Amino acid sequence: MKEILSSTLFDNTISDYLVVIGIIALAWLMKKRASKNITRLIFFVFRRMGRVIEEKEFFNLVLAPLENFILFLAVYISMSSLQFPAVLHFNIFKITSEVLVDRLAVGILIFFFFHTLLRVIDYLAIILEKRAATTEDTTDDQLIIFFREFLKVILVIICILVMIRFVLNEDITKILAGLSLAGAAIALAAKESLENLIASFIIFFDRPFRVGDLLKVQQIQGTVEKIGLRSTRIRTNDTTYVSIPNKQMVDSIVDNFSLRNKRRGELNLNLDLDTSFGQITQLIEELNTELSLSQITEKSILLSDVKLESFLVTIEYYTDAVSISDYNMVKQKLNMKVLALLEKLEIKIAGKLK
Template sequence: MNAFFDQVYFNNSVRSYVAVGTTILIVVLFKKYIAHYLALAIFKVLKIRWKNIDFPAFRSLAAKPLGLFIAVLITVTALDKLRLPSELEFSLYKVTFRDLLRMTGTFMIIFTFFQFVIKMIDFVMLMVQGIYMKDQAQQGTHQLIFFFKDLIKVLVALIGLLFILKYTFSYDIKGLLTGLSIVGAAVALALKESLENLIASFIIFFDRPFATGDAVKLNAVSGVVEKIGLRSTRIRSDDKSYITVPNKQMVDSVLDNQSSRVQRRAELKLEVSSSTSAGAIEKLLSGIREILGGEDILSSSAFVTGITANAILINCEYITGANARAYNIIRERNTLKILSLMEQLHIATAQSVSDIKIIRDEGEVPEPLRHDTGPR
């Protein structure tokens, strides 16, 4: 039996052929199970750091490319143990068949490895996207996650291409990297504004000064953010027009995120007729303070701030923690209650007056007349 296995065909013994063939057969038949248990081992390591990892999703994305990489790696390693027959020692366009086999094996190993890395990136981004989608305060951020995923995958693919050029074709990539850096600098100068807006979108993504659905005010623009893009932010203005603002301006300018406001202040200024008695004013102030002492009011004040020739000035202020819609309802309700209180106390608002002089014929004394221009 040993004599049979020791027989040599094409520079290799039967024993070598059997060992290599058995190894490749085992890997092909059990590739699925090998990939499953390797993926499970990687999953347990990742589970130590991230508790919310979903194993079925991880297995569906990582198991197949991982199994392919392991199969290619073991197959190429096993075939490398065989000696090349003398019949195959020939050159093809100055490239020997031996070098061609080496290049093919190296290419397959690098290609399948980076394919596995790209699938792992898909899984990581899927997990990050799930975290952001669960958080209602961070809705709309996932559109930048898609960009990050594609950008990282392109960078990984470029690195894989450089590895293939370096280790498969023995190409000196130093000159290529130098040329790429020069081209990159030229492109960066040509696309300066676009790159500034792109970097600003990253700042918005990480710093989160606002999110989709927030009501914002920026210089002369105010409205609701509908979309945060890579170059610009789209705002639906109060006039229902669609405004596009560059991301750089959204980051560099003073922005008021009105949706993040925790308190809102309301002010009501009254001008009461100067003929109103002090007792009626005191009753009015007491009633206003009672109206502004509701449960939805955090703090309030009502004071007489001045007296003019025809009016007594009263300033009312109050702060509420309600949202924008409830704030408008509260302000309207309090204003109507104060008006109703003034009607009950028979207190009128001040009327605007002006003096009119009528010039008569010589010898007659001008008589000043008071003309009421305000509403009755």
């Protein structure tokens, strides 16, 4: 038995292989328990910080990538104790196969680690989104989505730099120095993207509009559905989906209908020239009385012009910032009352056949 265990296969003894297999098998069996314990520890830290949602939701996000990281870490550590078989030695671009396999394994470890961190960011974003949902202001909802994406981009950049350092074995300081020298060229090449990114910060902190607002910008009218790092997405009144670069949103004149505190309406009555002074006076008096609708907060009714073909009576009114459907109902009621008064006073509209 000892002879079998001490026999060599691919530059390693059978006992070495059995130890490695045992460690990997143990890691496979214990990965879920170990991951749960680590996840509970992280969750405990968040709970102490007062950032808590359901534990199940946190486990669903973090447990799987953490299991992968722990299992592969055990595989990497156990396999590192073995001698790399001489029969598998070869060179690729002056890199030995042993170094290539080691760097590939390190790259996978780094990937699993940062994947876990990305899930933690998702968890924190969910916590903040649920808290923001309890407030009436939607600005905090936008900021959470924005900074979640922004932090993920930063984390991915850090992950790439770490891989360059430990997988490609390159000096990051030299790369960063090279980037600083090439910064002007990169800035020129990515000028539009940088402008849109800066504009997104301006939108979030200046808050000219928010998700859910009804806007008109560059002849496009619709509801804001998302404010991203590069562009703002608007659902138009025709239900089409338009993406407008954030720089254009900042540079353009944006008419935010959702921020108005009133709705304005106007009705022009072109009265026939046969209408007497007394009829016009009575019409204006009765309009002031009849149009006292609860939805109309202000109104102005006057004989605004005397034309060659008609007398112009203008009705200008304001309602609260109601929905478009409620506003149309007010408009219809007003029109119906005006028609009823014209019929009652036997006043004709100019241009009507006699």
